[in-house]
Amino acid sequence: MKFIKTPVKGMCDMLPADMRMREHVLGMIKESYAKYGFMQIETPVMEHIENLTSKQGGDNEKLIFKVMKRGADLQRAIDSGNQEFADNGLRYDLTVPLARYYANNKENLPTPFKALQIGNVWRADKPQKGRFRQFTQCDIDILGDDTNLAEIELIAATSDMLSQIFAEVGISEFTIHINDRRILSAIALQAGFKEEEIPSVLISLDKFDKIGLDGIHAELVENGYGEDIVECYLSVYKATESVDCAAFCSNISEKFLERSVIQNVEEIISCAKAMISDQVTISFDPTLVRGMGYYTGPIFEVSINGYNFSIAGGGRYDKMIGKFSGQDVHATGFSIGFERIITILKDKMDNGAKLGTDNLAILIAKDVPLDKKIALFKEAKTLREDGTVVTIQPMRKNVKQQITKLENEGFNNFRKIYKD
Known part of the structure; x- marks a missing residue:
């Protein structure tokens, strides 16, 4: 049998210099988040297939590496004509495992619970530059806090961590974008879209940076939505630069959007500003969508000049854990693009992380x-x-x-x- 020396497609070997940099960054992440009271946990790399296909993971559920049943269980599935031969799968993110973990262990955990989870995830995606089938994710989540203190802490902790890491390569400026899914829904409803149409509409809006308003307009009309509704909807987004939340939402009826949502976003921004570096920009971004359907409130994302991808993102997902435990739990999380951070550091470092002088x-x-x-x-x-x-x-x-x-x-x- 032929011995293949290259890794499986979409997966990478890590040379010593790679591991030195990765361990250095991981150490900084753990140390920085520990100062904010986040506690490190670990979940298995393999999850029940029922959890992974619970319709909470969006398109990621199409990318699961499934693990076949074994022995007698597999034979019974074959004999019965059952088309599902898998009982487990490799996790595609860290949020679904966290939801199961909390549902199973909440009696032994503090409230609120501030979790830090770092580990590999797997997606059967098409490999390309910067996109792998196995990669490291780093998440922080606060469970059991129904106040905006959770969002403020997550944003401040992540901003502090990124500032420390990027300071080593002379980067001090990046931008934190904030929006709220309830604002996005209110705009669509006021324009005339139906509740069940909102996810499809937001998929188009999420392409704002790539195709602009004209491209979104064409896509929505092509998808069968009326010209008048599309025009009304997109007119709200014609002036989006340097606009605060209150001004942007001033023409949204209280029938569709409670004023407390606007106040909440403005409080998060003003409080987070008091805790982060003056060189970090934090602002309301009305076109920020975030792809996952499980977000229920504030959402946020971090970008850095010169790179066409976000380096961190997250939001509030108060309904997700209840899908597993039968009881809703207030939850907010921030996922850090570890691999993207490594990409930026490699671009800026001449010879990678050093051992030190000793x-x-x-x-x-x-x-x-x-x-x-x-x-x-x-x-x-x-x-x-x-x-x-x-x-x-x-x-x-x-x-x-x-x-x-x-x-x-x-x-x-x-x-x-x-x-x-």
């Missing part, structure tokens, strides 16, 4: 006597106890090339040991 490579020639080796091993033990990174290697014939490779791995101190 490191030493000891290269030992082939004929060095045993007593001298033992002395070196004892010295290395003492140096490691004092915090120095020490690697001991046999000296190669081409020692210059050996040193160059070690330098590329972050070593900058060397000792070459010969017989005499």
Whole structure:
């Protein structure tokens, strides 16, 4: 059988330099979020297929890596003519597992519960640049808090974390966009769309940055919506730059939108501003949609100049956990685009994350006597106890090339040991 040395399509090998950077960033994320009281948890990489196909994951449910039933269970499914041969699947995000986790463990958890979850997820997506089938997600969530303190804490904590990470590559400015799904729904209802049509309308609005109002107009009409309704709907979005929430929503009837929703968004923005760096912009963005259908209130996203993707996003999803436990739980979350952050850092760093200045490579020639080796091993033990990174290697014939490779791995101190 042929041995294939390349990874499975859509998955990547991680070289030492890659892992050094990833572990460095993960360490900063954990340390930063711990200061805000978030507690790290872990859920299994495999979930019940019923949970993964609960219609809470949007298009991600089409991308599940399913795990077949085994043994007698599989045979029974085949014999019965059952077309579902899977009983489990690899998780496609961390939110669905969190919902199950909380429903199962809530009696042993504090209220509100501030969770930090980091782990790999899998999606049977079409691989392309920056899009993989296995990748790391990093989520923070606050469960059991029905106030906007949850949104404020999530935004402040994430802004603080991103500011620390990007400071290492000279980036201090990024933008936090905020909107509310209830505002999006109110605009559509007032224009004349039916409740059940709103998800389809928002899918088109979500393309605002890519196709603009003209493109959205054409798409909605093509989808069968009346010209008058589409014109009325999009007229609200003709002036969206530098507009505050109250001004934007001033023409939305209270029949469709409670004034408390507007006040809530403005409170989140003003309170978060008091906690984040002055160089970070936080503003109301009426065209922000967020693709997941489970959001029920405020939504937010983070973008950075020069990149056409968001680096973090989330919102309130008060109805999702109840789908599993039978009892609704107030919930708000922020998902950090870990892989995208790594992409930006790689763009800005010349040689990736370094080991630090306290490191030493000891290269030992082939004929060095045993007593001298033992002395070196004892010295290395003492140096490691004092915090120095020490690697001991046999000296190669081409020692210059050996040193160059070690330098590329972050070593900058060397000792070459010969017989005499």
